[in-house]
Amino acid sequence: MISIEGLSKTFKANKKNITAVDGMTLDIKEGEIFGVIGYSGAGKSTFVRLLNRLEEPTGGRIVIDDQEITALNSKQLRLARQEMGMIFQHFNLLWSRTVKDNIAFPLEIAGFPKMEREARVQELIDLVGLSGRENAYPSQLSGGQKQRVGIARALANNPKVLLCDEATSALDPETTNSILDLLVDINQKLGLTIILITHEMHVIRKICNQVAVMEQGKIVEQGDVLDVFLQPKQQVTKKFVEQIMGTNEDDSVALLIDTYDEGKIVQLHFLGETTNQALISHVARKFAIDINILQGKITQTQRGAYGTLFVQLSGDDREIENAVNFIHNETSVEVEVIRDAN
Known part of the structure; x- marks a missing residue:
């Protein structure tokens, strides 16, 4: 055109x-x-x-x-x-x-x-x-x-x-x-x-x-x-995205790491229909770990919703690793490890 x-x-x-x-x-x-x-x-x-x-x-x-x-x-x-x-x-x-x-x-x-x-x-x-x-x-x-x-x-x-x-x-x-x-x-x-x-x-x-x-x-x-x-x-571009998300992500991550000094901190990226999935409750039932939701936001665009969620995973190291692998391999939610368990 x-x-x-x-x-x-x-x-x-x-x-x-x-x-x-x-x-x-x-x-x-x-x-x-x-x-x-x-x-x-x-x-x-x-x-x-x-x-x-x-x-x-x-x-x-x-x-x-x-x-x-x-x-x-x-x-x-x-x-x-x-x-x-x-x-x-x-x-x-x-x-x-x-x-x-x-x-x-x-x-x-x-x-x-x-x-x-x-x-x-x-x-x-x-x-x-x-x-x-x-x-x-x-x-x-x-x-x-x-x-x-x-x-x-x-x-x-x-x-x-x-x-x-x-x-x-x-x-x-x-x-x-x-x-x-x-x-x-x-x-x-x-x-x-x-x-x-x-x-x-x-x-x-x-x-x-x-x-x-x-x-x-x-x-x-x-x-x-x-x-x-x-x-x-x-x-x-990152500055423009911050207009919507309301925070500087680098500063936010640093603050979370300083505030929560135990367990593994991961960032979950939801896209489209995955924003409606009950992922947290499902993972909590499937694995013997505690999940603490730290921060998150969902935003709508013309192509669908997207969202980010920061969570703290606490418990046995092997169970935490199994949970992260499950999210990564068995769901359409992207997972990024922000800080490994101490």
């Missing part, structure tokens, strides 16, 4: 060249929700604006649905942009226009007849949950309602791709979740490919299928969201 090869963007500032996007190569499948995450200055917003050439690339190629966007002239680009909707952090609504007139604006530019515009606008108002607010002005709307207008406007021309640049950053957590649920609903109903730019791992975790982590203009890590959560490789 989307193929990006060697994409780069260099700005000149204070007589110096600043590289915002540095040789990015990326493939995004049709119909998936693809997240791009990075801290401020990583180049992620520049990247998404390069996709529809709101920023002109310094180098590289962008191909969307077999059309090379980077090779289009101005007239061709205007037509191609009709198939790429975009929503922004600060909504970018026309404050002198009502909800329905904001949504109709791109249809007016595209030359749709009035009756077609009105029918399409009403369809979109129903889709984004704004029925009854058609004649309200932006100043009369909440932040979440404004973003729903922005989403409806971005969908007006039936785009194939929806670009979301920090679309929930200005919203409170509850409203953020409602907008994310709406994006998932749109993705499923319309089969729309969504590229979502954010600095919040909660957003990636909740709705994305794939994620790319950006730092200093480059993709430093990429993969299935669940895989990246389970085994983050780069330090920047």
Whole structure:
């Protein structure tokens, strides 16, 4: 669906060249929700604006649905942009226009007849949950309602791709979740490919299928969201995962080792359906050991749940070893020994 090869963007500032996007190569499948995450200055917003050439690339190629966007002239680009909707952090609504007139604006530019515009606008108002607010002005709307207008406007021309640049950053957590649920609903109903730019791992975790982590203009890590959560490789990715888990794992492990100075400490990794297994009680019944649950958390992603659990195993060394081997060999739960029995 989307193929990006060697994409780069260099700005000149204070007589110096600043590289915002540095040789990015990326493939995004049709119909998936693809997240791009990075801290401020990583180049992620520049990247998404390069996709529809709101920023002109310094180098590289962008191909969307077999059309090379980077090779289009101005007239061709205007037509191609009709198939790429975009929503922004600060909504970018026309404050002198009502909800329905904001949504109709791109249809007016595209030359749709009035009756077609009105029918399409009403369809979109129903889709984004704004029925009854058609004649309200932006100043009369909440932040979440404004973003729903922005989403409806971005969908007006039936785009194939929806670009979301920090679309929930200005919203409170509850409203953020409602907008994310709406994006998932749109993705499923319309089969729309969504590229979502954010600095919040909660957003990636909740709705994305794939994620790319950006730092200093480059993709430093990429993969299935669940895989990246389970085994983050780069330090920047580990920091983002800590946003969800609520603790620095290295610090947490060290604290557990210092606090519990007896027995074997192991970390269990649960994935998908294994999060619902009664593993602890089963192992406790099967082996003559004591099991003390020290710390744990389960988190949901689009591909399923994953969780980690730290437990202390006490008792006969051979029985402990048998229990660990049982978990490792006879279940789908991953087990990692943090500290051997003393």
